[in-house]
Amino acid sequence: MKSVLVAACCVSLTTLLGCHKAPATADKPGEDKPAEAQEGAEGVSLKPDEIKKMGIETAAAKSVLHRPETTGYGTVIAHESIAQAVADLATAAAIERQSRSALARAQKLAGTPGAMPVESLEAAERQAQVDHAALQLAERRLSSALGQDPPWKAQESSAELTALAAGHAKLVRVTFPLGALGNASPVALRLARINATPGAKSWESHSVWIAPADSSIPGKSFFALLKGSDAGEGERLLAWAPVGSAESGVQVPAAAAVINGGKYWCYVEEKPGNFVRTEIDTSMPTAEGYFVKDGVSAGDKIVISSAGALLARELNPSTAAD
Numbered sequence: 637m638k639s640v641l642v643a644a645c646c647v648s649l650t651t652l653l654g655c656h657k658a659p660a661t662a663d664k665p666g667e668d669k670p671a672e673a674q675e676g677a678e679g680v681s682l683k684p685d686e687i688k689k690m691g692i693e694t695a696a697a698k699s700v701l702h703r704p705e706t707t708g709y710g711t712v713i714a715h716e717s718i719a720q721a722v723a724d725l726a727t728a729a730a731i732e733r734q735s736r737s738a739l740a741r742a743q744k745l746a747g748t749p750g751a752m753p754v755e756s757l758e759a760a761e762r763q764a765q766v767d768h769a770a771l772q773l774a775e776r777r778l779s780s781a782l783g784q785d786p787p788w789k790a791q792e793s794s795a796e797l798t799a800l801a802a803g804h805a806k807l808v809r810v811t812f813p814l815g816a817l818g819n820a821s822p823v824a825l826r827l828a829r830i831n832a833t834p835g836a837k838s839w840e841s842h843s844v845w846i847a848p849a850d851s852s853i854p855g856k857s858f859f860a861l862l863k864g865s866d867a868g869e870g871e872r873l874l875a876w877a878p879v880g881s882a883e884s885g886v887q888v889p890a891a892a893a894v895i896n897g898g899k900y901w902c903y904v905e906e907k908p909g910n911f912v913r914t915e916i917d918t919s920m921p922t923a924e925g926y927f928v929k930d931g932v933s934a935g936d937k938i939v940i941s942s943a944g945a946l947l948a949r950e951l952n953p954s955t956a957a958d
Contacts, residue, residue, distance in 0.1 A: 679912035699934035708812035835890030
């Protein structure tokens with residue numbers, strides 16, 4: 637009887653312990669999950685009033701053709717040296733014209749009564765030759781300073797050369813590293829200040845010609861005529877020249893890019909009020925932002941205002957917009 641009772645007690649105790657087994661760990665009701673788990677691929681969903689309060693604006697991504705660019709460095713040349721070379725040329729040209737006219741008069745009167753002595757005629761011929769050589773030297777000095785193939789034809793009457801000498805236009809000497817351009821010479825350059833970021837102010841030059849090599853920097857040098865810029869003389873500039881074949885993609889404005897985790901992203905509104913963070917490649921900056929071939933398609937609605945506020949909201953969903 638005692639053995640039966642002990643066995644019955646053991647069975648009852650085992651059943652009781654099994655009924656009270658510790659429950660599996662579960663999420664507590666109302667507990668906040670990490671931002672990555674809450675948002676994930678679904679993005680950030682906002683109501684219309686929240687969108688307005690955060691100042692979020694979107695624009696459709698435009699399809700563009702873009703040629704890869706290589707980077708060079710330029711310096712704005714002081715116009716004083718150009719003005720001196722132009723003045724020397726003008727002086728030499730005036731003197732040469734005068735001596736040539738004097739020689740022509742002497743030759744016309746030769747052999748007539750009261751004509752100049754032979755010695756005077758020979759002196760006029762010699763002076764005309766000297767003055768012509770001085771004119772050639774002035775022209776060569778100018779071509780040495782401004783390159784052999786400038787965009788102007790007649791140096792004495794060139795409007796571009798006059799503007800450069802007066803400082804109304806700027807001459808920029810640009811050097812690209814060896815091999816950066818291959819065997820090609822650029823026909824246009826894009827220039828900006830040395831601290832320029834994508835989307836910052838830049839200038840275009842379509843008057844580009846070969847310049848003498850820069851002895852301080854190994855590479856290939858060019859002159860560029862820059863009009864309508866506020867770049868200062870002696871200022872250092874960045875320069876970009878197109879290389880290779882054009883590629884198709886979309887333009888992502890600089891204001892749309894945000895940085896997180898060492899990567900660049902932009903937000904795309906995939907459906908009304910739902911913004912999804914998309915990684916973009918920023919290795920091809922442009923004057924307006926970035927040329928992107930993957931991740932964003934033409935027509936996608938890109939957030940171009942308050943993208944940073946969206947990133948903060950995604951990483952910390954409990955933070956409301958100010």
